[in-house]
Amino acid sequence: MEVVLWRLLPLLSLLASFLFFLYLHHPSKQVSHNECSLLFFNHFWIISKRIVTPQGLISGAVEVKGGNIISIVMEEEWHRNSKRGHVIDYGEAVVMPGLIDVHVHLDDPGRAEWEGFPSGTKAAAAGGITTLIDMPLNSDPSTVSPDTLKLKIAAAEKRIYVDVGFWGGLVPENAFNASALEALLSAGVLGLKSFMCPSGINDFPMTNTSHIKEGLSVLAKYRRPLLVHAEIQEDSDSNLQVENGRDEARSYLTYLKSRPPLWEEAAIRELLTVAKDTRIGGLAEGAHLHIVHLSDASSSLDLIKKAKSSGDSITVETCPHYLAFSAEEIQDGDTRFKCAPPIRDATNKEKLWEALMEGHIDMLSSDHSPTIPELKLLNDGNFLRAWGGISSLQFVLPVTWSYGRKYGVTLEQLALWWSERPAKLAGQDSKGAIAIGNHADIFVWQPDVEFDLNADHPIHLKHPSISAYLGKRLSGKVLATFVRGNLVYEEGKHAPAACGTPILAT
Numbered sequence: 001m002e003v004v005l006w007r008l009l010p011l012l013s014l015l016a017s018f019l020f021f022l023y024l025h026h027p028s029k030q031v032s033h034n035e036c037s038l039l040f041f042n043h044f045w046i047i048s049k050r051i052v053t054p055q056g057l058i059s060g061a062v063e064v065k066g067g068n069i070i071s072i073v074m075e076e077e078w079h080r081n082s083k084r085g086h087v088i089d090y091g092e093a094v095v096m097p098g099l100i101d102v103h104v105h106l107d108d109p110g111r112a113e114w115e116g117f118p119s120g121t122k123a124a125a126a127g128g129i130t131t132l133i134d135m136p137l138n139s140d141p142s143t144v145s146p147d148t149l150k151l152k153i154a155a156a157e158k159r160i161y162v163d164v165g166f167w168g169g170l171v172p173e174n175a176f177n178a179s180a181l182e183a184l185l186s187a188g189v190l191g192l193k194s195f196m197c198p199s200g201i202n203d204f205p206m207t208n209t210s211h212i213k214e215g216l217s218v219l220a221k222y223r224r225p226l227l228v229h230a231e232i233q234e235d236s237d238s239n240l241q242v243e244n245g246r247d248e249a250r251s252y253l254t255y256l257k258s259r260p261p262l263w264e265e266a267a268i269r270e271l272l273t274v275a276k277d278t279r280i281g282g283l284a285e286g287a288h289l290h291i292v293h294l295s296d297a298s299s300s301l302d303l304i305k306k307a308k309s310s311g312d313s314i315t316v317e318t319c320p321h322y323l324a325f326s327a328e329e330i331q332d333g334d335t336r337f338k339c340a341p342p343i344r345d346a347t348n349k350e351k352l353w354e355a356l357m358e359g360h361i362d363m364l365s366s367d368h369s370p371t372i373p374e375l376k377l378l379n380d381g382n383f384l385r386a387w388g389g390i391s392s393l394q395f396v397l398p399v400t401w402s403y404g405r406k407y408g409v410t411l412e413q414l415a416l417w418w419s420e421r422p423a424k425l426a427g428q429d430s431k432g433a434i435a436i437g438n439h440a441d442i443f444v445w446q447p448d449v450e451f452d453l454n455a456d457h458p459i460h461l462k463h464p465s466i467s468a469y470l471g472k473r474l475s476g477k478v479l480a481t482f483v484r485g486n487l488v489y490e491e492g493k494h495a496p497a498a499c500g501t502p503i504l505a506t
């Protein structure tokens with residue numbers, strides 16, 4: 001017996017090393033090496049009958065390697081090609097560039113109980129969004145200096161599931177101090193944001209056109225944009241209602257009247273007096289003005305159109321809630337719908353769609369601006385005291401698509417409004433399109449699959465109950481989201497580790 005065992009020893013050791021080899025190379029072992037992705041391949045092909053590229057919709061394959069798109073082939077070529085690696089076949093599902101949301105309040109650090117980087121970026125990934133640009137206010141402190149930007153970056157470290165860039169704040173404190181602004185821009189903010197009315201946050205005061213003019217002249221050197229909340233408080237009925245009692249304060253009409261279109265129009269009119277500096281040969285050539293969340297589709301929009309035709313470097317965004325809802329359908333006391341500027345009437349909504357379809361509105365953003373449910377005053381329903389902000393991040397794609405279908409929205413338009421133009425605004429040349437050399441920021445979805453957005457639906461936002469979209473039936477289901485080649489989300493599941501990259505301008 002001993003002799004037999006002795007002879008078997010070399011064989012046993014061979015078997016042991018073979019098993020050890022298998023253990024090392026088993027796929028599950030490799031997964032633990034890359035917790036950033038639900039996929040353990042670094043080089044793979046995504047194939048689909050419907051891929052949205054800048055050249056239009058194609059049937060073919062996208063090759064991803066090392067986080068980038070390295071080739072794109074049409075279906076015929078794919079069939080001729082013999083070389084293959086790992087292939088993910090999405091069939092008829094739509095493959096699109098990841099959405100880029102340039103207007104998000106993640107409230108981190110300081111008010112992470114309102115949203116926070118982890119839940120906000122998980123919600124984004126589940127909604128096909130691969131890049132967020134975080135607003136400088138609602139976190140504490142506001143992002144208005146290199147030090148406060150550092151706090152943002154530290155808070156984002158290993159806590160973001162998609163890429164996140166940051167806007168800095170243009171506030172009276174830094175507006176007339178060119179070196180302070182330069183320091184903030186050199187520290188990596190992608191541009192600046194300012195308010196022409198009170199922001200609702202004490203450490204983020206409003207600016208006037210003199211501040212904005214100064215800001216633009218510094219931004220010109222960096223060729224970065226200024227985003228402006230364009231409303232100016234004019235005399236209105238706004239202060240009557242509080243005295244008029246609780247019923248008035250619960251009425252949506254009261255709130256609507258308190259922020260009339262005139263507020264937007266007055267702000268834009270003033271803004272355009274300095275916007276001309278951005279023209280070629282102007283004092284601030286190289287800077288760019290971007291008007292956030294336009295709600296008034298009449299006089300305000302006409303002013304913007306005129307500025308564009310005069311050569312001002314100016315763009316404008318609107319948000320899904322202005323396109324999905326109208327004042328007529330908002331119930332009194334339902335403060336989930338409170339935002340500023342307010343959601344206006346149905347005629348205005350139709351005009352916004354028209355302007356978007358005709359190209360006068362350049363892009364869309366969520367303006368996801370959550371808070372804790374207590375501050376939304378959902379039980380009390382006081383529109384005048386409730387926190388203003390719509391919670392929507394995870395649903396902007398199905399919302400735009402569901403409400404846009406009757407206007408004939410195409411997949412290419414979705415990519416333009418939600419990827420290509422936002423990438424340009426944020427100065428992200430390697431994002432915003434399925435193109436060779438770009439980051440492999442891609443998502444896959446089924447436009448025709450409907451779902452009820454109710455308590456059974458997996459919602460990753462921190463406070464689903466405050467979302468205005470709850471209870472709606474929407475169309476468009478996200479299957480998978482890739483950020484720089486990492487499969488960060490698939491069918492309800494997120495990658496174990498948060499491997500998004502903080503984006504800093506250089």
Ligand SMILES: [Zn+2]
Binds near residue numbers: 135369
């Ligand atoms: Zn906002």
